[in-house]
Amino acid sequence: MASYEMVVGLEVHAQLATESKLFCSCPTDGFGATPNSRICPVCTGQPGVLPVLNRRAAELAFRAAAALGCRIAPVSIFARKNYFYPDLPKAYQISQYELPFSEHGGLEIRDKEGHTQRVRIHRIHMEEDAGKLLHAVGAEKLDYSLVDFNRAGTPLVEIVSEPDIRSSDEAYAYLTALKEILQYAGVSGCNMEKGEMRCDANVSLRPAGTEKFGTRAEIKNLNSFHNVKLALDYEFARQAEILDSGGRVVQETRLWDAERGATASMRSKEEAHDYRYFPDPDLLPLHADAAWVERVKASVPELPAQRRARLAAEFGLSDYDAEVLTAERALGDFFLEANPERGSAKTLANFITTELQGKLNSENIPIEEIPIKPLQLCSLVGLTNTGIISSKGAKEIFSEMWKTGKDPKELVQELGLAQVSDEGQIKAWIQEALAANPKAAEDLRGGKERAAGSIVGAVMKLSKGKANPALVNRLIKEAVKA
């Protein structure tokens, strides 16, 4: 059996985060709404209507290009992509073909060991989405199909990578990095469940060590990053088997069937000429004014890679912590708004990535809606760092803050959670504990450090759990030495 190398290029559609559609003023909030309640003559392709480009959509598309390091074309052209399908009322989709608005960018992907690698982006163009066909209503299968045009005309960017991806893990890393960038830049919500981000994969194999690309299959219907990974691994095995048996891979479009965990042939791959592209005569060429482009470029915020570097440099966080905090922009924003001292940054990061993140997941609410303010969390962490409360107490206070939005300092008093750090009091408890546990006391004096555990336990019991543990440990050592 020969050994093969996987060659993958990804085409990602991302919905631009506009309030209205690409060429009309219908709202884009049609997901889950009554079918055909977000439509007008333009997005349903009625005769005599004219499309007008949504300025905000163009702005977000250009921002995506800037964030992905693409060159922006001074002039781009909208083209008609002709095909017939019942969810496409005009029988053509307005897209861009020969002159897309941006090309030649790229992004860095990282593997588990932290090695980075660049995946080039071939082009980004704007296009409108199609509608949606329904073949069932609820559990009831229909013997006819219904069409919902709420989504028709929704603004998308299609981001086409170069075939630089060599494994399903790299594909996963690419999609993760792309999603992070689009979300940080405010270009797209990238919610795959709502269809805001979709991916098609072109995959081919070639004998390891050779340059020439093999024949590729295009895989559609990949509705999660996990499925992209599974489908690529499946395709690799399928194509390798064909090649090993002396067969030839057919250029075709295949559908991923998540239930079966397999791809199946859908149709032979269409070529560009099948679509009879031509410039849309209803839309003027898009001239990107240089000053406007500069403004759009300046609107790109700090991106995940830059933020990770800053968290490490400014706050001394580890790669892992920086990674977790930047996976979602809002989480990192929360950390930065708490503005911790460098010394307590690590504890705050831990608290956010464990306690806070855990709570966000279990309650399933976005961080913007929680009753706790970043500065309050920072002050809670400060209370543990200075020994005023124990880490267990901090968790108790945290869940009370979550319920009431109260200030941690107030809650320390209210819940009686302040630790006792009075050395005199702790020494007295230690003497009492040593007297009550003569065997352990003797072992300790004889140098058996393990015996300290039962004395610590006794002191905690005497103090009703309020003795500062670090202090207790230190003072026990001093007491047995003396």
Ligand SMILES: [Zn+2]
């Ligand atoms: Zn409309």
